[in-house]
Amino acid sequence: AQKVTQAQTEISVVEKEDVTLDCVYETRDTTYYLFWYKQPPSGELVFLIRRNSFDEQNEISGRYSWNFQKSTSSFNFTITASQVVDSAVYFCALSGNNNDMRFGAGTRLTVKP
Amino acid sequence: ETGVTQTPRHLVMGMTNKKSLKCEQHLGHNAMYWYKQSAKKPLELMFVYNFKEQTENNSVPSRFSPECPNSSHLFLHLHTLQPEDSALYLCASSQDRSNGYTFGSGTRLTVV
Numbered sequence: 322a323q324k325v326t327q328a329q330t331e332i333s334v335v336e337k338e339d340v341t342l343d344c345v346y347e348t349r350d351t352t353y354y355l356f357w358y359k360q361p362p363s364g365e366l367v368f369l370i371r372r373n374s375f376d377e378q379n380e381i382s383g384r385y386s387w388n389f390q391k392s393t394s395s396f397n398f399t400i401t402a403s404q405v406v407d408s409a410v411y412f413c414a415l416s417g418n419n420n421d422m423r424f425g426a427g428t429r430l431t432v433k434p
Numbered sequence: 435e436t437g438v439t440q441t442p443r444h445l446v447m448g449m450t451n452k453k454s455l456k457c458e459q460h461l462g463h464n465a466m467y468w469y470k471q472s473a474k475k476p477l478e479l480m481f482v483y484n485f486k487e488q489t490e491n492n493s494v495p496s497r498f499s500p501e502c503p504n505s506s507h508l509f510l511h512l513h514t515l516q517p518e519d520s521a522l523y524l525c526a527s528s529q530d531r532s533n534g535y536t537f538g539s540g541t542r543l544t545v546v
Contacts (some may be wrong), residue, residue, distance in 0.1 A: 364535040424477040
């Protein structure tokens with residue numbers, strides 16, 4: 322069975338602080354894909370990043386960075402110098418052999434000015 | 435515009451009404467999905483269609499009835515819903531598992 326756990330339900334930071342959103346996953350598949358999505362108040366889930374299970378290189382995109390560690394089954398997401406526009410619900414997700422994506426419960430990030 | 439269009443954006447319906455949610459994608463994807471998002475709950479996968487064939491039904495009550503007439507369109511027919519069915523219903527499509535899903539903006543449903 323596949324499972325994604327986002328232990329942090331809500332996080333509140335002040336603008337310009339760095340913040341890390343945690344994601345831990347479980348799967349028996351040897352090949353799988355991990356994702357992060359952002360859900361702003363408008364509702365739609367916006368794709369942020371995809372990682373396959375064979376690529377453990379960390380990635381940086383502007384203020385966003387991702388740390389994939391297979392040894393701990395974690396795929397954490399860090400926002401550097403957070404901004405008010407980063408306020409949203411962030412979902413971690415896992416896609417395995419059956420093509421269905423399983424989502425974590427989401428972390429609500431509030432960035433205060 | 436994400437490539438997946440859902441209508442209507444908002445819907446208020448009584449428990450005895452019949453309504454339908456519509457989802458449309460022209461991304462050339464082969465799979466389409468319905469998800470339910472309730473307040474403070476994880477996204478719940480409801481139905482999966484691959485090449486117009488339903489491949490998964492996650493124990494969804496029969497008052498929700500999906501329809502996929504072609505690989506570009508997906509409907510969710512609703513009848514005799516309960517207030518606890520009030521939620522955001524999200525449609526998504528994908529080409530394959532490596533590319534992830536493209537989501538629509540959702541239909542916010544309120545059952546009164």
